Amino acid sequence: MEKKTSISRIIGIIGIFALLIVILIMVIVYKVKYEDMMITFFKFLAYN
Amino acid sequence: MNGLTRQEVEYRYNNGLVNNDKVKYTRSIKTIVISNLLTLFNLLNIILAILVLTTGSIQNVLFVNTILFNTIIAIIQEIKAKHILDKLAISNQDLVTVIRDGKEEEIKPQELVLDDIMVLHSGDDVVVDAVIVKSSSCEVDESVVTGESDALLKKKDDSLLSGSIIVSGKCYAKVTNIGKDNYASSLIKEASVIKDDSSYLKKVINQILKFVTFLIVPTGILLFISQYFYSNQTYSEAILSTVAGIIGMIPEGLVLLTSVALTVGVIKMARKKVVIQKLHGIEVLSCVDVLCLDKTGTITDGTMEVVDVIAIDKKSDIEEIIGNMLDESSNNATDIALKKHFKQKNNYEVVERIPFSSSRKYSKVVFKNKTYYLGALEYITKEKITKYDSYLLTYLEKGYRILTLAEESTNKIKVIAFIAIKDNVRKNAKDTLNYFKEQEVNIKIISGDDPLTVSSILRQLDFENYDKYISGTALPQDFEELKKIVNDYTIFGRVTPYQKQSIIKALKENSTVAMIGDGVNDILALKEADCGIALASGISAARSASDVVLTTADFGVLPSIVNEGRRVVNNIEKVASLYLVKTTYSFILSILSIVISHEYPFYPIQLSLISSICVGLPSFFLALEPNYKKVTSGFIIKVFRNALPSGICVFVNIFLLIMICTIFHKDFEKFRLIIVALTGLINMRLLYNICKPLNLRREILLCFCIIVFFELLILLPDLFLVSRFNILAILLILSLAFMDIYIIEFFEDIYDKIMEKLMRRNKWKKRLV
Numbered sequence: 115m116e117k118k119t120s121i122s123r124i125i126g127i128i129g130i131f132a133l134l135i136v137i138l139i140m141v142i143v144y145k146v147k148y149e150d151m152m153i154t155f156f157k158f159l160a161y162n
Numbered sequence: 163m164n165g166l167t168r169q170e171v172e173y174r175y176n177n178g179l180v181n182n183d184k185v186k187y188t189r190s191i192k193t194i195v196i197s198n199l200l201t202l203f204n205l206l207n208i209i210l211a212i213l214v215l216t217t218g219s220i221q222n223v224l225f226v227n228t229i230l231f232n233t234i235i236a237i238i239q240e241i242k243a244k245h246i247l248d249k250l251a252i253s254n255q256d257l258v259t260v261i262r263d264g265k266e267e268e269i270k271p272q273e274l275v276l277d278d279i280m281v282l283h284s285g286d287d288v289v290v291d292a293v294i295v296k297s298s299s300c301e302v303d304e305s306v307v308t309g310e311s312d313a314l315l316k317k318k319d320d321s322l323l324s325g326s327i328i329v330s331g332k333c334y335a336k337v338t339n340i341g342k343d344n345y346a347s348s349l350i351k352e353a354s355v356i357k358d359d360s361s362y363l364k365k366v367i368n369q370i371l372k373f374v375t376f377l378i379v380p381t382g383i384l385l386f387i388s389q390y391f392y393s394n395q396t397y398s399e400a401i402l403s404t405v406a407g408i409i410g411m412i413p414e415g416l417v418l419l420t421s422v423a424l425t426v427g428v429i430k431m432a433r434k435k436v437v438i439q440k441l442h443g444i445e446v447l448s449c450v451d452v453l454c455l456d457k458t459g460t461i462t463d464g465t466m467e468v469v470d471v472i473a474i475d476k477k478s479d480i481e482e483i484i485g486n487m488l489d490e491s492s493n494n495a496t497d498i499a500l501k502k503h504f505k506q507k508n509n510y511e512v513v514e515r516i517p518f519s520s521s522r523k524y525s526k527v528v529f530k531n532k533t534y535y536l537g538a539l540e541y542i543t544k545e546k547i548t549k550y551d552s553y554l555l556t557y558l559e560k561g562y563r564i565l566t567l568a569e570e571s572t573n574k575i576k577v578i579a580f581i582a583i584k585d586n587v588r589k590n591a592k593d594t595l596n597y598f599k600e601q602e603v604n605i606k607i608i609s610g611d612d613p614l615t616v617s618s619i620l621r622q623l624d625f626e627n628y629d630k631y632i633s634g635t636a637l638p639q640d641f642e643e644l645k646k647i648v649n650d651y652t653i654f655g656r657v658t659p660y661q662k663q664s665i666i667k668a669l670k671e672n673s674t675v676a677m678i679g680d681g682v683n684d685i686l687a688l689k690e691a692d693c694g695i696a697l698a699s700g701i702s703a704a705r706s707a708s709d710v711v712l713t714t715a716d717f718g719v720l721p722s723i724v725n726e727g728r729r730v731v732n733n734i735e736k737v738a739s740l741y742l743v744k745t746t747y748s749f750i751l752s753i754l755s756i757v758i759s760h761e762y763p764f765y766p767i768q769l770s771l772i773s774s775i776c777v778g779l780p781s782f783f784l785a786l787e788p789n790y791k792k793v794t795s796g797f798i799i800k801v802f803r804n805a806l807p808s809g810i811c812v813f814v815n816i817f818l819l820i821m822i823c824t825i826f827h828k829d830f831e832k833f834r835l836i837i838v839a840l841t842g843l844i845n846m847r848l849l850y851n852i853c854k855p856l857n858l859r860r861e862i863l864l865c866f867c868i869i870v871f872f873e874l875l876i877l878l879p880d881l882f883l884v885s886r887f888n889i890l891a892i893l894l895i896l897s898l899a900f901m902d903i904y905i906i907e908f909f910e911d912i913y914d915k916i917m918e919k920l921m922r923r924n925k926w927k928k929r930l931v
Contacts, residue, residue: 122903122904122907123904123907125900125903125904126900126901126902126903126904126905126907127904128900129897129898129899129900129901129902129903129904130897130901132893132896132897132900132901133818133894133897133898133901135897136890136893136894136897137822139893140822140826140890144826146825146826151825154824154825154827155821155824155825158821158824158825
């Protein structure tokens, strides 16, 4: 059980890093500015 | 005696004076079709389909196919089961002997007409109320009617109530009541009211459905308002989103699967000559802890054999005496054994004949010169059997019954011989008892016989605890006292029908109890037990009071019933979580859409794809697989342990994707492919968990589902309203899928911790287990 949990944790962490890398690629490809991202994000939160 | 003429019978037929109140084992085809068509969920689905049709989006109405398919399968399966069960019921029907036109003939009970003359022999059921017109020492057991187990001597003009049985002698009786007017009909109706016969599985699933139904209407209305007024969607888009939210919440396939799995179980059992009269019987048997047996007809096959004749008075001609005592009309098991061993003779002139009765425990024949008794020693001479230990010990130790032959002369009764009779043990009795021992099911023998005899039979079968027996006379009257001692004994001998019922009631306090019986004295116990099992060879009232009827009169078939029940319950438990994942995430996503006024992430057609390929298809294969593990409690806890974490994970994915979509100002339509693919993968992960341990069949099933699911997404993107696969979609799907593995386990851990805390509270434990 312990072993299984640690393996899935490693896979999960790999997944999170992979997701972050994909987002980073998207930032580069779509040329989105960091400030714009944050503004949209907080606007989204505030609106809802 | 001439009985009715053909014309008189015909007249009664034409005027409806016929006994056509037959016991129905199954529902009519019309009722089956109507009950399967007119369900709450079919109605809901049709309303939703009409709403979708108003939008003009034909492909989104495809979910109706599933409902149609479900309904047709359910109807076909139930009709198939009905045909098999009806056939069994007909072949299992007892015939009644009547006199018509001066001749004896055998007819079905439902062909009896008012005023018919029935010929009733020892062992016959009285199927309709009647009045005796001629009797030869006819004794009747009316315990089912009066609760009094002593047989009553019935003379001319005495009434016979349906449900009673002829214990000895023979009589002619005129039918006085037919159909619903019969005493037994009202009794059977009463018996069916006592027990709630709905299946536990169905009950749990109905509870979930009730909860879902309660949520559907307000959630649906709020979802439509949020989609139409706040999410800037057109009418068509808002309707499609709302319908997708609602159909996602209904686990309609689960209802169908439960019915089909149970019906398939009933069909399989019917092929083994077992009639499941009430669906819950098959489930209860799967989790039975205690199995109560009546010795006669269960462990033993009901036949007897004379093993030895032990002469005490060497001068008497035992063969001659017993040969003359034997009565042609009596045909109980003991008489049959005696007739087989001793040749029937008519050398002595019979003055009076008193047949054997279970209350008197002996038969008596008065010949012109002498009187002889045959029966239990204690009741004939008032002597204890231990007095004759030197003759009988070896026979008693082997569990043989001892019949005493005694002669009465000048008011003195003298024992002249003992006859050792053996109950024939069923060939498979030992294997069946061993099976239940392996399955940790406690066996209790509750019998009207002497506890010592039962104990000896069990010893022959190497049965554990054969020495833990108690007689009915030693049982406490107080129920609380009975509860304390009932688990200490294995054999309860010489018990009355009411004591049998109390023992079952006491055992039920801590266990799930099944009772097998066939006699009139078992009816109350059969009704009291969680699952009553009757042998077809037994009386019809016992069969009516039971949940399961073994038409082969062989209790060796019981392990297969238990296994069938386990298969159904274990498999439904397994696949139920697949259906409830969809309910969980549909509900959370509806709330999310309402709260953030975002368009609903699925279209109905996308949910149809996930439901059919990732849930419906594999669940039907898995539900019919063999799975004979002992069923443990906590159905809801186990099902939601799988469903909730996966459902929450779907929500987490979609929430993240909505955020990404918003931040990068992307069109949400392009993200639907990622959402559908990820949801499918989460369902596949759950399917993989459910399939463990994997075997070739399951591996093929898993691979097949994954391949078909992605092939459909790749090949038919327009049908499923998704964009085509691209690098970004593949990268997002892969990274989120990896992340999901840990997210699901994280929520599983939280679920386990919450449940552990709830289980410590008794109030919650009772609700959930």
